Amino acid sequence: MKTTITDVARQAGVSIKTVSRVLNDEPNVAEATRAKVVKAAGELQYAPNLAARGLAGSRSYMLALIYDNPNPSYIAGLQGGAVAACRRKGYRLVLEPMTQAAAEAPDVALTLRRLGVDGVIVSPPLSASDSLLAALADVGLPHVAIASSPIGSVPTVHMDDAEAAHRMTCHLIDHGHGAIGFVAGPDSHPASSRRREGFVRAMTEAGLAVPAVRMAQGDFTFDSGVRAGRTLLSQGGDRPTAIFATNDDMAAGVMAAATEAGFAIPDDLSVGGFDDTPIARMIRPGLTTIAQPIRDMGAAAAMRLIARPVGDGSDADAFGFDLAVRGSTGPAPT
């Protein structure tokens, strides 16, 4: 038999409403009364029924995380941060993986409403889907997007991908590299273009050329990195001395391709990645990459939803990043 609020009220000798007040940290409860209730609740091992609470209070104490990210360590980080934040506030996190197609289908709104959550966290690349965001706004579901730049009118938690790419590129340039290859991610991913922007800006600022022949297209997979690496390195004397692949999997692919072609890293070729996923530490040499505070971003997103700020519908939390320098980058060969 589950203990209910009524049991606690009886045990403490007060009304159920008073118990409710104590449990919800409402003001105007005498200290002595509060203590009695806390004691009774403890003795009875009372756990409030969340369904009842949700029904009565019209809040479900649930947040959903919508994602479609093939990168497990990225979503794991997001989840970890979000769950931690939720837990601190008595919320729960429910998972809602979703393909791009599903996110743009006309019935997403219904599907999401059916979840019955208080808010949803939309992670990239889905956070770039205007139709998803519109659907969310349509059904009045509070939401926050995690993205690579602030999104108009939608609360956003973001990290500046362009700035990070700029930093990585400067790191390479500072080491004397001039012929730098670039492996882009898929266009469907908004972060891809942001990273390209940062790269191009840094190159331009340094007065370096960005010939099309040094720009390769990848799709964030290891295999696409291998292909891009082979292409980029098969240019004879004019080959790049450094390659910036815009995620770690592709960078690992580039490194594999380079090794296969007989180039030593970092002596003959420097390689930069992006994301600082576990693989960056598991390949030799270690991969120089951009570390994002993913956990913190997940936590921040959850907090935004839980706190329900008043009046500000479009502000954004900006997060920084770190350049994790490992062995894959070094001075340009002379």
Place this chain on the structure above:
Amino acid sequence: MKTTITDVARQAGVSIKTVSRVLNDEPNVAEATRAKVVKAAGELQYAPNLAARGLAGSRSYMLALIYDNPNPSYIAGLQGGAVAACRRKGYRLVLEPMTQAAAEAPDVALTLRRLGVDGVIVSPPLSASDSLLAALADVGLPHVAIASSPIGSVPTVHMDDAEAAHRMTCHLIDHGHGAIGFVAGPDSHPASSRRREGFVRAMTEAGLAVPAVRMAQGDFTFDSGVRAGRTLLSQGGDRPTAIFATNDDMAAGVMAAATEAGFAIPDDLSVGGFDDTPIARMIRPGLTTIAQPIRDMGAAAAMRLIARPVGDGSDADAFGFDLAVRGSTGPAPT
């Protein structure tokens, strides 16, 4: 304004109870009536309030996944399968990461009850915690464990780690290896000993020795694999010609250590892993490893909880595995 069951009932011209019956696929509803209700619900974009449903029906339509696994791709697989199964049945999956310490704390039971879920999926290594399982049974929370062998009295979804390790070892032996090194996982992980058992059995069956000097201890991290690899390979002429590391991260570490020491893989040394995580395809050569049907196991676990089987409290779902042969294993050097 959210539409309620009352709105649908009015629109369809029936009672709310009839709407409820249709929504829950209860028997004894005239086909014509059912159609009317379905039509009305569709027109109104009706989504049942889960809190109310939970309160009235004493089911929350939520399952929790308890985990403490540092391996993102493992839990991602589990989650993916579980979520998919949940979704098919109108359930939601809530995340409950938990440290080993938290899982053994005296108040887990309360914490879990507080979640208000209908059942919980316990993944390894937490599924080895008797106190957690006992606490779950204590508060009457239905649960299923995902483990490396059936657990007495607890419904279990498992894959035979010993058998898988046996298979990997045989693969190595079949390639002519006799001096095979072994890198164990942490003892806290039940899969560790199962994998060791399988290894030892295969060696014994083949009449091969298992000297202590070829058994190394790791902790499932890349770094521990590097250390184990160095130790195992620093034995001069008596070094192993193959090393079976019991997870992919450690195997990658062993490969890094081997390369660093000047051994070519697989010509000088064969390396086997376990889990078939993404990294197995991202290192060169590709890692021969054991592929577990993690997604399917996650789905099976969820289904067990949703179906609420009658009368059988201790049966188990057994899953098979695959030996994914890649380039890291080859004939023993002559």
Place this chain on the structure above:
DNA sequence: TTTCGTGTTGACAGCGCTGTCAAGAGCTTT
């Protein structure tokens, strides 16, 4: 003294659904 404000408490009405039970309709069986 009376009036007023402030802090504290409880009674009570739902929140939106499902479970129980009974009633009515349309059969078949005696």
Place this chain on the structure above:
DNA sequence: AAAGCTCTTGACAGCGCTGTCAACACGAAA
């Protein structure tokens, strides 16, 4: 024709909690 089925439907009472509102005690202000 009466009795007994089965199928279909609806009335109604909660599930356990929170929100609203009223009641009361007490001290401060008039």
